Amino acid sequence: MRWSPLARSECRKVVTSKGTWILTVFIVLWGFRPTYAGWDAVGRNLTVGYVQIGVSLFLPVGALLLSYQSLIGERTTGSLKFLLGLPLTRTQVLWAKVTGRTLGIGAAIVVATFVLAVIGLLNHGMFDMLPFVGTLLATLVFVSVLVAIGICISTVTHRTVTAATTIFGYVLVTLFWSQIVTTIYTAVTGVPVDPYDAPASGPLFLALRLTPDGAYNVLTNWFLGVGNSTELFHIVYTKLAPGVSVNAFVVEAAFGGPGPWYLHPVGSILVLLVWLAVPLGLARRVFTRGDAI
């Protein structure tokens, strides 16, 4: 593969970056959160829950910040001319960038996951391997999705400040996604949405899980066996506990059962794959057809 040296170079850049290891430390420190609700929800698999907690907050911002300058940075400094002078097609350059950055950030996330696993092992004992491996794999797919989005933004924008603003906008939209969805749902259907007692609406719940963050949480909650929701696992457990009222959208609470077939957690894999393919396709289209410099 002629593009592998470029991918290795990208990976090395990420792995030797201080930001990558600050992200790793943040995920570990934020993720380690022993709670009574968490233990009641999943027992010793709380260790796996630590990964979900740490990754949910810091990985989206961290991975986007570590990827959004990959092309636009080279464009603004002029080093992209040398890159395009290599005997590689533009698609191969893009592929090498995505692969290298994904491997670099993925390596840091694997380190964070194993540090949390060791801490959890010492504190709570051995956890189940199936949810752990499933969550690790889901996290790596989540990394690749975020890198694809970051590189897509880096490709389609022409100024660093525009790219940074777009990243900021993406983070804000995903942060307030449930509010955005419920507002639109109420405007379209006229049905008010009370998160304490959400309506049993398939389209509403489907829309809530269309972001990469939401799909990741649905998938990892499925591995942990707590319920079908985009919320963190201990919130899902609390929502489903009898006699407790929490403002969270949980399929089992709203539908009194598993809900429509298209809300099955496996569908979240498809959502993540779409978020991987669409930004990559868009980036390739723009990078190969436009004026790269």
Add this chain to the structure above:
Amino acid sequence: MKRRDFVAAGTLSVVGLSGCLGDTEYRLTEIVADDSAGPLSVSGRLAVTDSTIEHPAELVLTLENTGDEPVRVRSYGVWPFGVLAVASSPTPDDETWKTTLFSQSYEATDRVEASRGGASMSMDGTPITKPLGVGETVSRRYELRGDDLSRAGTYYVAERFDGRASQFQTDNDWEMFTYRVRIEIEQKTRVPLQQR
């Protein structure tokens, strides 16, 4: 602010928050029982001192008839102590927050309905009366969950339902069964890599 300062401040903030974001765990350090009334004596023992996310602390209360005659003990819900709680005052009033003590015996009877945290709890109003022979002892184990506590400090065992305290009868008169059990509770420090 320079970028280096910003990153350092952010890192220190997260480091400072780590561990604080987890729930507080407690350790019961001492249990002292005194002021038992009449022929009945109450003693307490800590069976499990740590109240952590993995398990509740456990204490065992023992009632002994130290008198010369058999005594009839009347309780509500479960015999002989009834449904108990801990409170920050030895004489809690209606305003004092009480943290329910759980017992396996609640599950063995349909006289007590208890939910986790004591948020919803009900008790049958029919008393249970049983005799306690001379020198006879009866022990009951109670659990204290850490997430039901709001802070460390000194707590006292109290009845969970006002007006439903246990009573005892020697001759023909029923008397209030008064005793005081004090529990010292401290916050358990959490070191991420602590060994068990």
